[in-house]
Amino acid sequence: MSDTPANVSLAAPPVAPAPGPITPVTGEKVRWGIIAPGHIAEKFAKAVTSLPDEAELVAVGSRSAERAADFAGRWGIPHSHGSYAELVARDDLDVVYVASPHNLHGEQAELAMRAGKHVLVEKPLSESLHSSRSIIETAADQGVFCMEAMWTRCNPLVMQARQLIADGALGDPRFMWCTFAFRFDGDDSHRLLDPELAGGAILDLGVYPMHAAHVLLGAPTGITAEGTEHPRTGVDATSVAHLTWDKPGGTTFGTLVSSIDARGDQRLSVFGTKGQLVLENFLAPLEMTFTPEGGEPQKFVTQDAGFLWQVQEVHRCLRAGKAESSAVPWQSSLDVAALLDQWRAGVGTGTVGR
Template sequence: MAEQKVRWGILATGGIAAAFTADLVDLPDAEVVAVASRRQESADAFAERFGIPRAYGDWTSLAEDGDIDVVYVATPHSAHREAAGLCLEAGRHVLCEKAFTLNAREAAELVALAKARGSFLMEAMWMYCNPLVRRLKALVDDGAIGEVRHVQADFGLAGPFPPSHRLRDPAQGGGALLDLGVYPVSFAQLLLGEPSDVTARATLSAEGVDLQTGALLSWDNGALASLHCSIVGGTATAASITGSAGRIDVPGGFFFPERFVLHRDGRDPQEFTADPA
């Protein structure tokens, strides 16, 4: 007997939702059955584009659609708490875009709600699912570079972004940290777990969002992470993991790497590359 397909609902119709849906419709075990927007015309256009049978002009109708197994929430950060909470309350499982919420309080509320409803809830940190990132993680876990001492990662865009842009708008969860900094932070946590201490400094815009943020994370075992994000300067988007017996360098695009290099004491460097698409 063929396995039953997972039935998806898409909440929001912007660029991220379109990119996700374009891949989702190609999966043999997935079926996109509905889409919702706050404007019916946007939902209709999105549904026509991807061949989705039902289009809703409000979020509640999608959340209460009993034919949906899981909802992908692709709204701006500022609406994640409302949208994901609405779907969880209605008994749907939820995959919510990053940044998961605007703050820890909202995140705790969603986690508590998912536990109360017995529902699956996950942040859509796709970096964790990248095959080469998973290979890197496995090497570190297997002790290829010894005990991890330091992680460095950066993600910055040159811009410039005008004050009207969503990245400069506090009401839409703007700023470098929520949009870009989630990648360096998640990369460090993937390798070292939750830090015991966080120290950070930011340069703020006139609107009150962070134009760039630098953070130093520390762990009880002595490990450190130096992280940076910016919307006022393009960075190398590089990462490096230093251990007691070696180092792994990701020269660029660490969140979707094409290659990384393993340096081990007394051995020649070893390069790992992504499989061809």
């Protein structure tokens, strides 16, 4: 368990470069390529193939030609490559989804962008603020679209929650609570437990509560962190981040929990002076409950909780010639990257990024 000060003020993360316009994608369908056909890429492929009128999967690349071919066969993808360089060199791709482990995001996203491809980069954008900043600066330099694949920020219920708070429906927010926990019983070589692959609960799970806090309440002004390390590999196992927001209406407190060592849930609650809202499963919400002071609970629902909204957000931006998404702007990715660095450093499993 780490010993941390009672309060740590946050240094402002670097300001994201101003995105310029990009050449809009005008083809009948947005043409996708996939880097790293693993578990998360399966979910992504399912979302893209559910939109046959607006998108198509053209090619997949892996370090293993056999693995790429197997993935392509299962999803009806016409082309597969045993090299990422071969994939991004194709002239029939508009955008590449980077689905590799965290520590490879920077290398592979920049490979694609320097080949003139737009990118959707799996969360977290990278394993550190330093690398995340490099990805975004490359996008600005190359004049391409880039978005962190924080699909929960694109969910209509999360956007509605943000609007309720911004409109004052909860009054002045006083406290938020957000957890993402499950017990992982896999082998030590799994990426979740491997420090060389930027493993641990914070980067894989904690990024979701941190983005949720950021999208609903903005960048916090203070953070402290504590937690436990995995007894065998040393990655963070269970950890808590305590956030503060100092605003004209008063101070808001937040508690975020991430764990790969406890059977838990994915619940988000925000409590204010005039009401509260709850998403029982903020990770993939289909329902949200808002209860105003002295009133009856109000239910809000959506029809899809998966990657669909994220894919469509990318399509919307590419068609409109926008280099960044308003749902997941570059500055939010830098803000969260800085917070994750601070969280990991507080637990003792990372260093504060430059």
